[in-house]
Amino acid sequence: MEMLVEVQDVCKIYNPGENEVRALDHVTVSIGENEFVAIIGHSGSGKSTLMNILGCLDVPTSGSYRLHGRDVSGMSDNELSDVRNREIGFIFQGFNLIPSLSAAENVELPLIYRGVGKRERRELARSALCKVGLENRMRHLPSEMSGGQQQRVAIARAIAQAPPILLADEPTGNLDSGSSREIMAILKRLHEEGRTVILITHDNEIAAQAKRVIRIGDGRITEDLTQEESHHA
Numbered sequence: 422m423e424m425l426v427e428v429q430d431v432c433k434i435y436n437p438g439e440n441e442v443r444a445l446d447h448v449t450v451s452i453g454e455n456e457f458v459a460i461i462g463h464s465g466s467g468k469s470t471l472m473n474i475l476g477c478l479d480v481p482t483s484g485s486y487r488l489h490g491r492d493v494s495g496m497s498d499n500e501l502s503d504v505r506n507r508e509i510g511f512i513f514q515g516f517n518l519i520p521s522l523s524a525a526e527n528v529e530l531p532l533i534y535r536g537v538g539k540r541e542r543r544e545l546a547r548s549a550l551c552k553v554g555l556e557n558r559m560r561h562l563p564s565e566m567s568g569g570q571q572q573r574v575a576i577a578r579a580i581a582q583a584p585p586i587l588l589a590d591e592p593t594g595n596l597d598s599g600s601s602r603e604i605m606a607i608l609k610r611l612h613e614e615g616r617t618v619i620l621i622t623h624d625n626e627i628a629a630q631a632k633r634v635i636r637i638g639d640g641r642i643t644e645d646l647t648q649e650e651s652h653h654a
Contacts, residue, residue: 424487425586425617426452426475431484431494433470433640444470445481446640452619454585457612459620459631467640469590472621476509476588477501489585506535510579510587514594516571518563518578524550525559528578535582549577553607569600576607580616587611590621605630 433445444467452458462468473479474486477493480501486494493504505511518527528546537545550559553573563571572592579587589608593601605627612618612632620631628634629648636644 423454424451425454425456425489426450426619427485427487428471428474429485429487431474431481431486433467433474433479434482437482443640445474447484448637448640448642449484450635450642450645452617455612455615455617457609457618457620457632458635459622459628459633460635460637461622461625461628462637463623466637468621468623468637470640471637472588472590472619475619476511477505506531508584508586510582510584512572512575512579512587512589512592514591516563516568516575516595518571518574520563523560523562524555524566524574524577527563527574528581531578532581537582545581546577549581550574552580552611553577567600568596569603572596572600572604573607576604576611580611585617587616587618588621589618591623592620593622593624593627601627 428448428450431445431448432443435442435444448471460468460471474481481494484494485492488504488508493501496504519530522530525546528549529542532542532545547559550556553576555570555573555577558566558570593604596604608618608620609630622628633647635642
């Protein structure tokens, strides 16, 4: 299996010195293409820091991070932003939709930044919204949609340009159980279509739906099991 994500001996230290906080303490983890991985931990465990590094939103204090074979740990902000645009679709707990834009316009927005032409943008947005079952809601504003529908718009925005990695940070955190099930079903389907899905969560039930679960505590990985292994454990 091709390795997509290779984190090697990564530390992330805040306020180095006497009161230093080791948010990540010598973490090593690899994620292959087309894996569905949940990273689970309580708040303060280091999972958000790990997500920021995986998502090229932050760089490690030491250690290396290779994404698709390229070492991104020493890149400049501009280079990181380039890599993020090409490689990663983000889905956040808070949806992060723009209230004055319709569903379709929200999905198109990142494509405008990437310089995609108008007709292709429309087409990509339409097909992404169809994938998440919102073909009848394209013109609706976020305020005219339920939380579950807004999160589906956010997923459509993340997948419009078919990035190889979907990074979902507590994607069901603000949703009721019915909407959570819908969102998880969409993520599973996207994984079956060949995407790598990395899910950050504190919820055991959500994590159990991934194919592999990585537990993190106090900045270290405490467990890394595929579902088959965890049934035998």
